[in-house]
Amino acid sequence: ANDELDIKTLESGWSYHWGDVSYNNGWEMQTAEWKDLAVFDDVPGRSNDASILWLKLSLPAGHWRDPYIFVDSIDLTVQVFENQKMTYEFGHISLAGLSQFQGWPWHLIPVMNADKPTELYFRIYSNYPFIGLSGEVVIGEKSDLLQRVYKRGMTGMVFIVILFVAGILVTTLGIIKRERRIALSTGLLSFDLVLMMFAENELSQVILNEPLIWRYLAAFSYFLVPFFLGLVVREWFSGVVRRIALLVCIVTCTFVAGVIFASVSLDVSFIHAYGIFDGLFILLVLALLIGCFLRREPLSFQDGLVIFGILALFLSLLMDMFSAYNFLFWIAHAGQWGLVFFTLAMLTVYLAKDRDQQVSLNLLMHSLEKQVAERTFELTESKKQLEQLAQEDFLTGLLNRRSFVDQGKRELANALRHHQPFALVLFDIDHFKNINDNYGHGVGDKVLEKLADVAKRTSREGDLVCRYGGEEFVILLPQSNTNDARSFVKRLHEALNNISLMVNNGERICITASIGIVIFEQFIAHGEDNHIYPEVDKLLEFMLSQADEAMYEVKDSGRNGIKERAF
Numbered sequence: 412a413n414d415e416l417d418i419k420t421l422e423s424g425w426s427y428h429w430g431d432v433s434y435n436n437g438w439e440m441q442t443a444e445w446k447d448l449a450v451f452d453d454v455p456g457r458s459n460d461a462s463i464l465w466l467k468l469s470l471p472a473g474h475w476r477d478p479y480i481f482v483d484s485i486d487l488t489v490q491v492f493e494n495q496k497m498t499y500e501f502g503h504i505s506l507a508g509l510s511q512f513q514g515w516p517w518h519l520i521p522v523m524n525a526d527k528p529t530e531l532y533f534r535i536y537s538n539y540p541f542i543g544l545s546g547e548v549v550i551g552e553k554s555d556l557l558q559r560v561y562k563r564g565m566t567g568m569v570f571i572v573i574l575f576v577a578g579i580l581v582t583t584l585g586i587i588k589r590e591r592r593i594a595l596s597t598g599l600l601s602f603d604l605v606l607m608m609f610a611e612n613e614l615s616q617v618i619l620n621e622p623l624i625w626r627y628l629a630a631f632s633y634f635l636v637p638f639f640l641g642l643v644v645r646e647w648f649s650g651v652v653r654r655i656a657l658l659v660c661i662v663t664c665t666f667v668a669g670v671i672f673a674s675v676s677l678d679v680s681f682i683h684a685y686g687i688f689d690g691l692f693i694l695l696v697l698a699l700l701i702g703c704f705l706r707r708e709p710l711s712f713q714d715g716l717v718i719f720g721i722l723a724l725f726l727s728l729l730m731d732m733f734s735a736y737n738f739l740f741w742i743a744h745a746g747q748w749g750l751v752f753f754t755l756a757m758l759t760v761y762l763a764k765d766r767d768q769q770v771s772l773n774l775l776m777h778s779l780e781k782q783v784a785e786r787t788f789e790l791t792e793s794k795k796q797l798e799q800l801a802q803e804d805f806l807t808g809l810l811n812r813r814s815f816v817d818q819g820k821r822e823l824a825n826a827l828r829h830h831q832p833f834a835l836v837l838f839d840i841d842h843f844k845n846i847n848d849n850y851g852h853g854v855g856d857k858v859l860e861k862l863a864d865v866a867k868r869t870s871r872e873g874d875l876v877c878r879y880g881g882e883e884f885v886i887l888l889p890q891s892n893t894n895d896a897r898s899f900v901k902r903l904h905e906a907l908n909n910i911s912l913m914v915n916n917g918e919r920i921c922i923t924a925s926i927g928i929v930i931f932e933q934f935i936a937h938g939e940d941n942h943i944y945p946e947v948d949k950l951l952e953f954m955l956s957q958a959d960e961a962m963y964e965v966k967d968s969g970r971n972g973i974k975e976r977a978f
């Protein structure tokens with residue numbers, strides 16, 4: 412890029428002089444003792460009290476139209492002289508050689524007479540451990556240099572935008588998903604990093620030429636990184652690391668409060684805090700990382716991603732730090748990659764967490780639905796059972812009296828509507844009392860069960876078989892004419908007579924029954940205006956009483972027989 416744009420790195424032609432040299436009352440540069448400087452950003456032989464360094468740059472003649480020298484950064488303030496005139500000043504260095512920190516912007520220093528060999532003198536002030544020029548020092552056309560610095564700034568802006576968008580995404584998603592604390596802590600950290608990166612970006616200086624303000628913003632957002640990182644870790648992890656994270660937050664806040672107090676009350680510039688903070692930063696983030704690994708539970712994929720993010724952030728800031736201390740060569744945007752990795756890792760974790768929640772929510776819904784379906788099925792079943800129990804006679808399982816009356820009335824109404832004949836059979840076991848008395852109630856029950864079984868099997872599907880009283884049974888036969896009813900009652904009589912039950916002593920019990928039958932065929936044939944019983948509601952009652960009477964006639968005439976009444 413340097414070749415394309417005709418930009419040259421200024422590697423040679425430098426010499427230095429520690430301490431001030433008179434330039435105001437007589438130009439003493441020629442008499443001052445200059446030593447050759449191989450690398451301009453690491454000037455040897457500084458004594459403890461030296462806060463002024465002079466640098467001399469011998470420039471050969473060049474063919475420039477509008478030549479400028481670009482310097483990445485200067486510690487801390489500078490005056491530049493050419494032809495015994497000050498041509499550039501950043502900050503103000505007094506005659507007595509005192510100055511104040513003004514921020515760390517990049518510099519474009521004009522070169523007035525570049526068409527012939529010229530000498531440039533840099534009067535640099537610093538009460539900071541570092542003094543001199545740092546980063547890149549190049550010469551070129553002003554427009555080329557600006558183009559380069561803007562390009563670099565724009566690259567940085569891409570990282571900033573990614574970080575900003577990721578921050579907004581995480582925060583919004585978190586708020587929607589009601590995970591405010593994780594969302595806010597991650598969002599705050601992202602926005603803190605955005606502020607730090609923007610304040611340090613080349614373009615911030617173009618937007619507002621106030622390097623000191625940008626430095627304040629950059630410094631305090633940097634100092635607060637462990638605090639927000641601590642918040643994220645606290646929200647994300649459980650166990651001992653939460654306590655470590657709390658400690659990290661407290662230490663960071665105390666540090667920031669101390670820096671503010673020192674710069675306001677003790678008039679100590681906050682840039683001195685950088686050196687202390689860099690060490691503290693390493694300790695705090697290491698503590699957080701170790702804390703993350705101290706957990707008893709195994710690390711999940713998401714935990715791993717969070718740790719990876721913190722590690723990337725840590726390494727990138729470490730690289731930035733090292734390059735600032737000249738341990739590493741100047742790496743532009745080294746740190747920014749780490750920040751982007753961190754935010755993207757957090758975003759991925761967040762989305763993964765969101766997906767997991769969705770999946771477990773679906774699973775939960777599924778199992779809930781299943782449980783509800785099972786319970787509903789059980790309830791319906793028990794309801795059915797209860798309904799059946801309410802209709803059944805508990806001993807024989809036949810219809811009980813109440814449900815027989817209900818269903819019987821419905822059947823009769825149907826029969827009348829469709830003009831179909833029907834019959835009703837009522838029977839009673841003869842001398843049942845004797846069975847109870849002779850063999851016990853249990854045997855009596857067995858006889859009743861057996862009898863119910865026989866009655867059920869003898870009748871048809873649609874017949875209503877009911878245990879009407881103790882040993883009294885009723886069967887309603889819908890759609891049965893006289894013939895059907897007679898043949899049924901005959902079959903029933905035989906079946907009942909055939910019942911035999913073996914008791915314990917080997918004796919056989921046989922039973923007989925007295926049966927009354929009422930047949931309604933003529934009534935139906937003559938229509939509902941029949942004078943005998945027009946009221947449908949009372950029809951069943953009437954049939955029952957008629958059957959009862961018929962049955963008692965059998966009893967009176969010696970039992971074990973059938974009596975019929977027809978209407």
Ligand SMILES: Nc1nc2c(ncn2[C@@H]2O[C@H](COP(=O)(O)OP(=O)(O)OP(=O)(O)O)[C@@H](O)[C@H]2O)c(=O)[nH]1
Nearest residue numbers: 839840841842843844845847852853855856881882
């Ligand atoms: N084992 C048993 N006995 C019952 C049940 N319900 C009623 N009984 C008995 O049935 C008998 C009915 O007796 P009765 O009304 O005198 O009539 P019976 O002995 O059958 O004589 P007749 O009907 O005149 O032939 C009584 O002894 C009742 O205790 C029951 O659920 N189980």
